[in-house]
Amino acid sequence: MEKKYYPTIGLEVHAELKTNTKMFCSCKNNPDEEKPNINVCPVCMAHPGTLPVINKKAIESVIKVGLALGGDIADFTEFDRKNYFYPDIPKGYQISQYKYPIVSGGSLANFDITRVHLEEDTANNKHFDSYSLVDFNRGGVPLMELVTEPNTFDNAEIAAKTTSNFAKELQLILWYLGVSEANMEKGEMRVEANISVSENQKVLGTKVEVKNLNSFKSVEKAIKFELDRMTELLENGKGEDIVQETRGWDEAKQKTFSQRKKESSHDYRYFPEPDLPKMKLHEVFDLEKMKSELPELPVEKRTRYKNDFGIKDEDIEIYINDLIYDAFFEKVAIILNNKEKTKIASNFITNDLIGIKEFGVNSVVPEVEGFVELVNLFSENIISSNVAKHLLQLITTREKGNSPLKIATEKNLLQKNNEGEIKGIVEKIIAENPEVVATYKAGKENAIMSLVGKIIKESNGSANPQIVIKMLKDLLARP
Numbered sequence: 001m002e003k004k005y006y007p008t009i010g011l012e013v014h015a016e017l018k019t020n021t022k023m024f025c026s027c028k029n030n031p032d033e034e035k036p037n038i039n040v041c042p043v044c045m046a047h048p049g050t051l052p053v054i055n056k057k058a059i060e061s062v063i064k065v066g067l068a069l070g071g072d073i074a075d076f077t078e079f080d081r082k083n084y085f086y087p088d089i090p091k092g093y094q095i096s097q098y099k100y101p102i103v104s105g106g107s108l109a110n111f112d113i114t115r116v117h118l119e120e121d122t123a124n125n126k127h128f129d130s131y132s133l134v135d136f137n138r139g140g141v142p143l144m145e146l147v148t149e150p151n152t153f154d155n156a157e158i159a160a161k162t163t164s165n166f167a168k169e170l171q172l173i174l175w176y177l178g179v180s181e182a183n184m185e186k187g188e189m190r191v192e193a194n195i196s197v198s199e200n201q202k203v204l205g206t207k208v209e210v211k212n213l214n215s216f217k218s219v220e221k222a223i224k225f226e227l228d229r230m231t232e233l234l235e236n237g238k239g240e241d242i243v244q245e246t247r248g249w250d251e252a253k254q255k256t257f258s259q260r261k262k263e264s265s266h267d268y269r270y271f272p273e274p275d276l277p278k279m280k281l282h283e284v285f286d287l288e289k290m291k292s293e294l295p296e297l298p299v300e301k302r303t304r305y306k307n308d309f310g311i312k313d314e315d316i317e318i319y320i321n322d323l324i325y326d327a328f329f330e331k332v333a334i335i336l337n338n339k340e341k342t343k344i345a346s347n348f349i350t351n352d353l354i355g356i357k358e359f360g361v362n363s364v365v366p367e368v369e370g371f372v373e374l375v376n377l378f379s380e381n382i383i384s385s386n387v388a389k390h391l392l393q394l395i396t397t398r399e400k401g402n403s404p405l406k407i408a409t410e411k412n413l414l415q416k417n418n419e420g421e422i423k424g425i426v427e428k429i430i431a432e433n434p435e436v437v438a439t440y441k442a443g444k445e446n447a448i449m450s451l452v453g454k455i456i457k458e459s460n461g462s463a464n465p466q467i468v469i470k471m472l473k474d475l476l477a478r479p
Contacts, residue, residue: 024052044140058142061179071106324363
């Protein structure tokens with residue numbers, strides 16, 4: 001009987017917070033700064049005699065995250081020194097939190113949350129062929145760390161996909177709360193996965209940490225690779241080769257590689273930071289007020305859009321992930337105030353509008369009133385689908401702000417429903433295409449669509465397709 005192996009994943013996610021200044025000094029927090037070592041000062045460079053000062057905005061941001069996750073906000077909290085020596089830490093220790101995190105508990109996307117705490121980011125090491133340099137612009141930036149409980153899955157595929165979905169959902173929450181840009185490509189959000197495999201669902205295997213995964217695809221691929229690697233070792237009786245260590249992900253080779261032996265918490269010799277005060281958060285922040293002021297979160301928006309508008313899940317995810325299209329859709333839905341028309345509007349947005357690019361801008365939208373007019377014209381059979389798409393292109397780019405009805409009237413694009421007017425075009429196309437007519441009459445009914453296309457084109461897209469098809473069938477049925 002084939003053995004079953006159970007993968008277990010726990011996550012540590014770091015996200016740089018969007019504040020004006022760094023965590024413990026007044027240096028600018030600017031992730032887009034290109035010149036090295038510009039945003040630095042004696043405090044974040046650890047000059048002797050300097051003292052840190054807590055960034056209240058960063059504390060508030062972590063509390064918002066905790067409230068959004070349904071976690072408990074600590075009354076008492078403090079900062080600690082995490083001691084280790086590395087070039088990106090000028091003090092020889094990192095100011096972090098250990099015993100008393102700001103947030104405990106909560107859940108998100110099939111993972112239970114252990115804690116969310118605050119620390120300072122490290123500097124950025126830049127490695128070259130024969131030397132390395134350190135850029136301290138990032139050193140001291142407020143860094144939120146979220147730690148999940150270990151989660152056991154049935155197989156590697158589910159484990160990798162669920163983990164990636166968690167990271168995406170967390171990024172969305174950070175965006176919606178406005179506390180972090182969480183751009184993984186720029187290193188503003190980094191995912192680390194603690195991975196183990198066991199033959200016993202109730203006993204955890206040896207844990208390996210894969211660090212600094214900087215894209216959702218990397219998260220999936222690294223977890224899948226590492227789980228396959230561990231499973232293969234266990235199947236071959238080489239379980240002792242799985243050691244507790246830190247591994248990296250090589251994007252070029254699509255595999256993990258060993259970096260160093262994994263440290264334990266006691267290796268860091270944590271102790272309370274003596275230069276910073278203890279904090280009583282419930283006295284400083286009105287938690288009930290902060291909770292009531294939280295924006296609508298993605299999970300809530302999904303439910304509302306499904307119930308109120310009945311639009312497709314794929315459309316909802318587009319709006320969840322693109323706040324420009326989302327705001328546009330909301331305004332349109334309010335004005336239309338009609339479920340069926342709102343569905344039509346959503347189809348135009350997600351199938352057509354989203355493909356329109358102008359001057360390199362990804363999210364391009366027309367005037368709301370013009371778009372609503374276009375939806376009404378199409379819904380009331382005044383313009384065809386092809387004309388609607390053409391008009392949408394015009395009112396989004398060259399004719400922005402103009403009335404779709406005015407444009408359609410001037411360009412003779414209004415849908416022709418008058419059978420007498422359409423009949424002349426139909427007869428002309430039949431006469432010009434005897435081969436297609438013969439093919440249709442020989443029994444290949446799909447040939448009629450070739451004629452329909454020619455008629456629609458001849459009418460500049462204005463002939464009603466249903467009337468055209470009916471008229472063609474009637475005329476072609478005659479001997």
